[in-house]
Amino acid sequence: MLKNYEELNEVHIDVLREIGNIGAGNAATALASILDERVEMSLPVVRITDFDTAINALGGAEAMTVGVLVNFYGEANGMIMFLMKMEDAQKILSILLQGFDTEEESEEMTELKLSAIKEIGNILGSSYINAIATLTGLQINLSVPYIAIDMAGAIMSVPIIEFGSVGDKIMFIEEVFSGRENDLRSNVIMFAQIETLKLIMERLGLNL
Amino acid sequence: MSQTLVVGISDYRVSRKPNILVTYALGSCVGICLYDKRLQVGGLAHIMLPDSTQFLHQHQEINRMKFADTAIVDVVKEMQLLGADIRNITAKIAGGARMFQMQSNTQLGSIGDRNVDSVKQVLGNLGIPIIAEDTRKNYGRTVYFDLSTGIMKVSSLGKNVLEL
Numbered sequence: 001m002l003k004n005y006e007e008l009n010e011v012h013i014d015v016l017r018e019i020g021n022i023g024a025g026n027a028a029t030a031l032a033s034i035l036d037e038r039v040e041m042s043l044p045v046v047r048i049t050d051f052d053t054a055i056n057a058l059g060g061a062e063a064m065t066v067g068v069l070v071n072f073y074g075e076a077n078g079m080i081m082f083l084m085k086m087e088d089a090q091k092i093l094s095i096l097l098q099g100f101d102t103e104e105e106s107e108e109m110t111e112l113k114l115s116a117i118k119e120i121g122n123i124l125g126s127s128y129i130n131a132i133a134t135l136t137g138l139q140i141n142l143s144v145p146y147i148a149i150d151m152a153g154a155i156m157s158v159p160i161i162e163f164g165s166v167g168d169k170i171m172f173i174e175e176v177f178s179g180r181e182n183d184l185r186s187n188v189i190m191f192a193q194i195e196t197l198k199l200i201m202e203r204l205g206l207n208l
Numbered sequence: 209m210s211q212t213l214v215v216g217i218s219d220y221r222v223s224r225k226p227n228i229l230v231t232y233a234l235g236s237c238v239g240i241c242l243y244d245k246r247l248q249v250g251g252l253a254h255i256m257l258p259d260s261t262q263f264l265h266q267h268q269e270i271n272r273m274k275f276a277d278t279a280i281v282d283v284v285k286e287m288q289l290l291g292a293d294i295r296n297i298t299a300k301i302a303g304g305a306r307m308f309q310m311q312s313n314t315q316l317g318s319i320g321d322r323n324v325d326s327v328k329q330v331l332g333n334l335g336i337p338i339i340a341e342d343t344r345k346n347y348g349r350t351v352y353f354d355l356s357t358g359i360m361k362v363s364s365l366g367k368n369v370l371e372l
Contacts, residue, residue, distance in 0.1 A: 051217040051256075061232035062350060064365055069308050071316070146308035150365060153233025154348020158307050160217065161236055161256050161319055165263065168218070168271050 002198055004167030005048050012197070013046045015204060019135065020044030020173035020190065023128035027188060030123045031177060035095050038180035048171045051160050057174070058083060058187060061153030068121025069158065071143035072129050076136075076199065078192035079159050080128055082121040086149070088184045089117060095182065096120075109149060118145040124188055136203035159191045166194065210356075215239075218274035220253035222286040225356040232350045234303035236320035238276065238327050238343070239351040241300040242283055242336065243358040244292035250355045251283035257319075258326030276326040284334060299331050300340040300360040300372055302351050309346070320344060340372035 002008070008016075024041050032039040047057065055061050066089040068082040084092070096116050122145040133140045148155050163170045172189045192200075210226040217237060221229050225248035231239050234254065243250040253273070260275035272278035284294060304324035310317035324343045331338055342349065342362045352361040362370040 055217075055233070062365075146310055148307045148346075150235070150307065151233040151348040151350070154235030154305065154307055157217070157233070157235030157237050157256075157348075158316070158319075162316055164218075164274075165257060168274075 002194060004194065005169050005171040006167055008048060008171065008197070011206065012201060013048075015201060015206065016046045016171075016173055016197070017044050019132060019200070020046065020175060022135065023131040023173075023190070024175040024177075024188065026127035026131050027124045027175075028177060030127050031120070034120065034123065035092065035179065037095070037182065040178050040180060042176040042178075045174045046171065047174055048169050050169055051164055054160065054170055054172065055153045055156050058152050058156065059085065061151060063152045065150065065152040065155055066117060067148050067150075067155040068118055069146045069148070070121060070125030072125070072140050073143070074141045075138040076132065076140045076192065076196045078190060078196055079162065080121075080125040080188065080190050081155075081159065082124050082186060082188050083152070083155070084184075084186035088186060091182055091184045092120070092186075093117065114147055118147050121145045121147070128188070128190060132200065136200050138199065138203065159189075163191045163193065171197075215252050215254050217254055218256050218271055218279075220251055220273055220279055220283050222249070222251035222283060222290065223355060224249045224290060227355050229353040229355065230351065234349045234351060235305055235307045236303070236323060238301060238303040238320075238323045239349075240276075240280060240283070240327055240331075241302075241351070241353040241360045242280075242287060242297050243300070243353075243355075244287060244296045245298070245358055246293075246296050247291055248355055248358075249287055249290045249292045250353060250358065251287050252351070252353045253279040253283050255279050255323065255327070258322045276323060277330050280327070280330045280334070284336075294334065294336070297336050298339045298358075299336050300353075301327055301338060302342045302349050302360065302362050302372075304343045305348065306344070306346050307348070342370055342372060
């Protein structure tokens with residue numbers, strides 16, 4: 001019986017990677033149409049790492065980061081986070097808010113900007129969750145999006161606490177999106193409870 | 209020569225002057241700086257969760273450095289091995305933020321508060337006074353703990369460094 005993330009084997013990881021792939025495919029399409037730009041995505045990476053490595057993988061503990069968090073719950077439980085560096089968030093906003101009167105050059109995060117970023121997180125989260133729900137037939141709900149602008153490590157402490165209570169490692173599926181014309185990068189990472197992973201595998205005909 | 213020793217997540221270090229202990233980007237986790245001023249011996253723990261007891265029955269080995277109740281006790285023991293007297297130990301704490309403005313009645317929304325509450329209770333039970341704190345609120349903190357002076361420096365993005 002699967003007790004912690006360290007016990008996931010190659011077959012499970014392949015399945016998770018494929019889920020990431022489908023979710024990210026949906027997400028990239030959504031992102032491309034919002035930004036009106038070709039969006040490329042990396043191959044998804046399934047990481048099973050200790051806590052400090054998870055943070056360092058995202059550009060260092062103290063890097064100023066914009067994070068949007070969407071919880072999913074119901075038959076499957078977990079979290080999707082959309083993370084980008086502050087400067088990339090600004091670039092995305094300048095594309096998104098073209099035509100709005102937003103004191104153009106201002107770096108300040110206005111309410112309008114915050115909701116725009118939150119909305120992207122929301123759309124990306126839904127893309128992933130739809131993929132999983134379609135694949136598995138599980139009933140899954142999404143929370144509203146929450147935003148934080150802070151040190152990467154402080155933002156990541158939230159999923160690490162939530163999913164790191166059992167064992168000393170966490171698992172996440174990570175995807176890097178980059179714009180074709182503008183040089184921007186963002187990460188989408190998905191965490192899921194161990195029971196949820198079991199259920200997903202079961203639904204896909206794999207026994208854990 | 210002063211060395212800077214980094215404390216990770218669910219980790220602690222104990223050392224003596226002139227070394228500096230640092231832990232980066234505390235969010236909802238809590239950093240606990242314990243100090244014996246007389247000996248200039250101190251420890252810094254970076255805990256993630258309030259209480260180990262709910263995990264004990266799961267037939268799993270727990271990482272004692274992850275929880276407030278176990279990590280603090282272990283830091284005190286290690287300081288005692290370096291000669292510290294528990295009657296001289298004082299505490300400064302930082303962290304326990306609510307990073308996302310979620311409902312506080314959810315498990316996830318209140319974890320920072322519960323971490324701070326537990327740290328205070330554990331220190332109280334040990335009779336260790338808290339002489340400074342920068343806790344809760346909604347932002348991340350990096351903590352530097354100077355074992356020569358016992359000063360805890362807290363730095364956050366877009367804010368002045370606090371010296372406590």
